[in-house]
Amino acid sequence: MSGQARGEASSTAASDRAEEGGRPGAAAHPLRLYDNFSRSVREFSPLVPGAPVGLYTCGPTVYDYQHIGNFRTFLFEDTLKRVLMFNGYRVRHVMNITDVGHLTSDADTGEDKMEKGARRTGRSAWEIAALYTQAFEADTASLNILPPDVLPRATDHIPEQVAFIVDLERRGYTYRTEDGVYFDTSRQPDYGYLARLDKAGLEAGKRVEQGDKRNPTDFALWKFSPPGSARQMEWDSPWGRGFPGWHIECSAMAQRYLGDFFDIHCGGEDHIPVHHTNEIAQTEARAGTRLANFWMHGYFLLSSDAKMAKSAGEFLRVQALVDRGYDPLAFRYLCLTAHYRTQLNFTWDALDAAATGLARMRAGFHALTMDAAAAPDESSLARFAGLINDDLDTARALALAWEILRGAAPAAVRRATLSRFDQVFGLGLAAWQPPHDDVPAAVEALAEARAAARKARNWSEADRLRAELRAAGWEMEDRVDSYSLKRR
Numbered sequence: 001m002s003g004q005a006r007g008e009a010s011s012t013a014a015s016d017r018a019e020e021g022g023r024p025g026a027a028a029h030p031l032r033l034y035d036n037f038s039r040s041v042r043e044f045s046p047l048v049p050g051a052p053v054g055l056y057t058c059g060p061t062v063y064d065y066q067h068i069g070n071f072r073t074f075l076f077e078d079t080l081k082r083v084l085m086f087n088g089y090r091v092r093h094v095m096n097i098t099d100v101g102h103l104t105s106d107a108d109t110g111e112d113k114m115e116k117g118a119r120r121t122g123r124s125a126w127e128i129a130a131l132y133t134q135a136f137e138a139d140t141a142s143l144n145i146l147p148p149d150v151l152p153r154a155t156d157h158i159p160e161q162v163a164f165i166v167d168l169e170r171r172g173y174t175y176r177t178e179d180g181v182y183f184d185t186s187r188q189p190d191y192g193y194l195a196r197l198d199k200a201g202l203e204a205g206k207r208v209e210q211g212d213k214r215n216p217t218d219f220a221l222w223k224f225s226p227p228g229s230a231r232q233m234e235w236d237s238p239w240g241r242g243f244p245g246w247h248i249e250c251s252a253m254a255q256r257y258l259g260d261f262f263d264i265h266c267g268g269e270d271h272i273p274v275h276h277t278n279e280i281a282q283t284e285a286r287a288g289t290r291l292a293n294f295w296m297h298g299y300f301l302l303s304s305d306a307k308m309a310k311s312a313g314e315f316l317r318v319q320a321l322v323d324r325g326y327d328p329l330a331f332r333y334l335c336l337t338a339h340y341r342t343q344l345n346f347t348w349d350a351l352d353a354a355a356t357g358l359a360r361m362r363a364g365f366h367a368l369t370m371d372a373a374a375a376p377d378e379s380s381l382a383r384f385a386g387l388i389n390d391d392l393d394t395a396r397a398l399a400l401a402w403e404i405l406r407g408a409a410p411a412a413v414r415r416a417t418l419s420r421f422d423q424v425f426g427l428g429l430a431a432w433q434p435p436h437d438d439v440p441a442a443v444e445a446l447a448e449a450r451a452a453a454r455k456a457r458n459w460s461e462a463d464r465l466r467a468e469l470r471a472a473g474w475e476m477e478d479r480v481d482s483y484s485l486k487r488r
């Protein structure tokens, strides 16, 4: 592996970042992130100072709805992005949509999840890809996740994937079997470094699923359509009609939109041993880099202490939370209470506690007087930077928010400070409005009738209705085109 691939990028002085418009406190508390490749917390500095930070996050496989476990990972990635922005960096975020090639088994023997999803729903693979991509985008919006700059679909990038495989073939990294073109992992002494894979151990206990593969860790780059039966999604290639493997889409699209070596690559922890290991293998073979300078992973959301998974039947969608009366942002709050590198067991009690915390924080924030001229408290911002820049310690940053909210600083300063914190939390504190007092339908009807009377300049009727409203205990205040109702 090349020096650039194995080594860490040289670090830019923290003062450079401050001069680039970094946040107060950032210089005193440089951003430090856990890199799974080196298994260490390292100081972050962009590969190209002044250029946007390149961030690639593995996106959803759109054969079904995403569950809240998936969203825990997307929320961690959104928090990371917001922390980078808090530190004054611009971010170029690419998230792929996996709409082909992700097999039901990581060992390349299973069925394409998209074709299976099509059978399950009775729709075409293309239809379900569109449907679940749309649902994914709606759910991310409800969780206040910032949209990526580029959201490329694997099926829109077949030529890039084919070109990538052609290059790997030219370099001697591939071989063919009956059912596809495979990557020969024995060509790379460093294969599996990210996951610290025990290749010798794997070789010794060769698994049943190996099929025609030469080594247990070899993986598909291109799979042939099954003989005699057409797939819904298939393309011609130099090797025959078929479809790309799952890992090649990410190497190819990352290369297209971010280059051969960019700043940060993320996904869920399950991606470490196979998907990300293979992305690195492909890019290392083609370009001599480990693809990203930092490899970061969100740890699982568990359900009854087991991984929440689409394939394991029961799973919770964001909509399931809404159906039970929760604001999706309560789930965001819940995720902020746990460090992204620890697994989090989902329970309704935990969500209740998060919903209560969110409701109190919103109400507390809302009660603070707003003064556009008030500036945030610099020392609180520096403390905040110290926490979030310590590998995204959102739990302690939330505790600090509570301390500020209940503190003795002038209300407008507290509000301005918390608004800045919320750029990272993404809880939408400033946008929240308290729900309207519940107005009985009869009172609402009287108010409507009075508004109509006023519009018709029927003043005596308007006065009579106002008196009736007062007698019912309500005061009506007129505005130009509307009115408000308050209890007397």
Ligand code: AMP
Pocket (backbone or CB within 6 Å): 058, 059, 060, 061, 062, 068, 069, 070, 071, 072, 073, 098, 266, 267, 268, 269, 270, 271, 298, 299, 300, 301, 302, 307, 308, 309
């Ligand atoms: P998928 O749609 O299966 O490709 O997964 C989308 C993202 O969710 C990936 O980054 C996965 O690693 C991640 N993921 C899957 N299950 C969980 C879980 N239970 N908790 C957290 N992240 C998950």
Ligand code: ZN
Pocket (backbone or CB within 6 Å): 057, 058, 059, 250, 267, 275
């Ligand atoms: Zn990926």
